[in-house]
Amino acid sequence: xxxxxxxxxxxxxxxxxxxxxxxxxxxxxxxxxxxxxxxxxxxxxxxxxxxxxxxxxxxxxxxxxxxxxxxxxxxxxxxxxxxxxxxxxxxxxxxxxxxxxxxxxxxxxxxxxxxxxxxxxxxxxxxxxxxxxxxxxxxxxxxxxxxxxxxxxxxxxxxxxxxxxxxxxxxxxxxxxxxxxxxxxxxxxxxxxxxxxxxxxxxxxxxxxxxxxxxxxxxxxxxxxxxxxxxxxxxxxxxxxxxxxxxxxxxxxxxxxxxxxxxxxxxxxxxxxxxxxxxxxxxxxxxxxxxxxxxxxxxxxxxxxxxxxxxxxxxxxxxxxxxxxxxxxxxxxxxxxxxxxxxxxxxxxxxxxxxxxxxxxxxxxxxxxxxxxxxxxxxxxxxxxxxxxxxxxxxxxxxxxxxxxxxxxxxxxxxxxxxxxxxxxxxxxxxxxxxxxxxxxxxxxxxxxxxxxxxxxxxxxxxxxxxxxxxxxxxxxxxxxxxxxxxxxxxxxxxxxxxxxxxxxxxxxxxxxxxxxxxxxxxxxxxxxxxxxxxxxxxxxxxxxxxxxxxxxxx
Ligand SMILES: [Zn+2]
Numbered sequence: 001x002x003x004x005x006x007x008x009x010x011x012x013x014x015x016x017x018x019x020x021x022x023x024x025x026x027x028x029x030x031x032x033x034x035x036x037x038x039x040x041x042x043x044x045x046x047x048x049x050x051x052x053x054x055x056x057x058x059x060x061x062x063x064x065x066x067x068x069x070x071x072x073x074x075x076x077x078x079x080x081x082x083x084x085x086x087x088x089x090x091x092x093x094x095x096x097x098x099x100x101x102x103x104x105x106x107x108x109x110x111x112x113x114x115x116x117x118x119x120x121x122x123x124x125x126x127x128x129x130x131x132x133x134x135x136x137x138x139x140x141x142x143x144x145x146x147x148x149x150x151x152x153x154x155x156x157x158x159x160x161x162x163x164x165x166x167x168x169x170x171x172x173x174x175x176x177x178x179x180x181x182x183x184x185x186x187x188x189x190x191x192x193x194x195x196x197x198x199x200x201x202x203x204x205x206x207x208x209x210x211x212x213x214x215x216x217x218x219x220x221x222x223x224x225x226x227x228x229x230x231x232x233x234x235x236x237x238x239x240x241x242x243x244x245x246x247x248x249x250x251x252x253x254x255x256x257x258x259x260x261x262x263x264x265x266x267x268x269x270x271x272x273x274x275x276x277x278x279x280x281x282x283x284x285x286x287x288x289x290x291x292x293x294x295x296x297x298x299x300x301x302x303x304x305x306x307x308x309x310x311x312x313x314x315x316x317x318x319x320x321x322x323x324x325x326x327x328x329x330x331x332x333x334x335x336x337x338x339x340x341x342x343x344x345x346x347x348x349x350x351x352x353x354x355x356x357x358x359x360x361x362x363x364x365x366x367x368x369x370x371x372x373x374x375x376x377x378x379x380x381x382x383x384x385x386x387x388x389x390x391x392x393x394x395x396x397x398x399x400x401x402x403x404x405x406x407x408x409x410x411x412x413x414x415x416x417x418x419x420x421x422x423x424x425x426x427x428x429x430x431x432x433x434x435x436x437x438x439x440x441x442x443x444x445x446x447x448x449x450x451x452x453x454x455x456x457x458x459x460x461x462x463x464x465x466x467x468x469x470x471x472x473x474x475x476x477x478x479x480x481x482x483x484x485x486x487x488x489x490x491x492x493x494x495x496x497x498x499x500x501x502x503x504x505x506x507x508x509x510x511x512x513x514x515x516x517x518x519x520x521x522x523x524x525x526x527x528x529x530x531x532x533x534x535x536x537x538x539x540x541x542x543x544x545x546x547x548x549x550x551x552x553x554x555x
Contacts, residue, residue: 049408058087062192067239164242170238184234193209230310231450255296312340312344436466484551487502499525502553
């Protein structure tokens with residue numbers, strides 16, 4: 001069988017495995033359906049993943065997604081207005097929409113445009129050449145029954161326990177084009193967006209951005225309008241339709257808005273109060289909450305949770321830990337609500353600082369997992385922060401690099417979460433000066449906020465601001481499966497120990513603390529052997545493996 005024929009079979013197996021795992025092993029908003037890095041990308045992956053000529057010839061400015069959702073028919077219809085600036089002359093652009101949905105028409109002003117569809121891609125053709133530097137606006141009308149797929153359903157039509165419709169979108173893995181037409185890639189974002197959702201009277205829609213009002217349409221439906229004032233990842237765009245009750249609060253001058261089902265309102269009022277401490281901690285390390293004009297929202301949903309920008313969705317059972325478990329297993333996870341802290345941490349890393357390709361998604365997940373560790377340190381001190389961080393070691397597999405292949409819609413392995421955080425903790429130990437480290441964290445966020453970047457941008461920032469060449473260290477941890485091994489060779493007769501790094505990167509070098517816990521000595525191993533005096537025996541000689549994520553081999 002060819003790869004394309006074989007693929008659906010093992011994808012089916014992965015789906016089954018993901019379902020079995022859901023709520024037990026998988027991290028929040030995880031790519032549980034991640035495709036194997038070994039499988040060749042399909043034609044559809046290349047169309048979705050590549051930043052091809054009909055994407056790179058334009059720059060997104062604005063969307064207005066205006067849809068009507070029929071809960072009974074499980075049907076969506078409406079249009080997306082797409083405003084963009086041409087970067088080069090051209091007469092074709094690429095949008096994306098899943099094949100299960102119909103495109104009714106695409107118009108430029110009053111002119112109907114021709115288009116052709118190829119798997120999920122929609123190529124829109126213009127009768128006249130669009131000119132570089134000019135701005136255009138088209139409307140893509142569509143309708144259909146969205147295909148419910150993936151761990152969180154992409155767009156799922158459910159009912160709550162009392163029988164009211166409960167309709168939510170969460171589509172990071174499958175893509176926003178599962179339920180609305182857009183330029184479905186990570187590199188380019190609109191600068192702002194309007195979202196209008198028409199739903200039967202009596203239901204509430206909570207989407208991203210600032211609430212801009214609701215209008216009774218006179219036909220049994222009400223339109224809910226939301227205004228996003230910032231760039232937004234397409235997968236962050238979200239509808240949450242249900243029998244929601246609303247309550248609000250403030251953190252300083254930031255509006256906090258909360259939405260829960262009536263039967264869970266009391267529990268939500270208690271649990272959602274953790275949002276304030278979360279914002280305080282992350283503002284301490286990185287600076288102001290990124291989406292102030294849009295406010296911060298927490299919305300109850302029937303799945304575990306997702307970082308939808310300024311409209312974080314929550315399904316963690318109003319209990320601390322992650323789905324009522326001690327997620328990292330060392331007694332710290334149970335002190336806070338994992339989903340509130342993790343998904344909201346993405347407002348800084350994921351939503352504000354975003355990766356420009358799925359391959360570098362560790363910029364979202366590795367960083368946000370590290371934000372959990374920082375939250376623990378902020379609340380309970382450095383020692384607990386370290387304990388929490390190191391507990392993640394048991395979840396790392398080190399089988400594949402955490403940066404996946406670029407431009408093919410590849411999803412990195414789950415190591416991007418845990419190993420990403422352990423790597424950042426290692427980097428802190430390399431910098432070895434907490435004042436400098438806090439300044440670096442604050443600086444890297446402030447420098448890249450509201451941007452879509454690649455790992456190379458972060459490496460360049462750290463190299464420039466530390467004066468070190470950290471490229472081989474980043475590359476070893478992110479672009480190879482294995483972590484570095486500190487090789488130690490003891491010579492008891494001479495009272496010496498020889499040391500060197502064993503790593504894939506030839507230029508890999510980093511300092512490490514060795515000796516005894518109450519009297520660490522900083523050494524600078526490289527790829528070649530060096531030697532030092534030590535009064536310690538092979539058994540007594542320790543390495544600070546809680547500060548550096550490394551293997552140690554003693555001979
Ligand atoms: Zn996450």
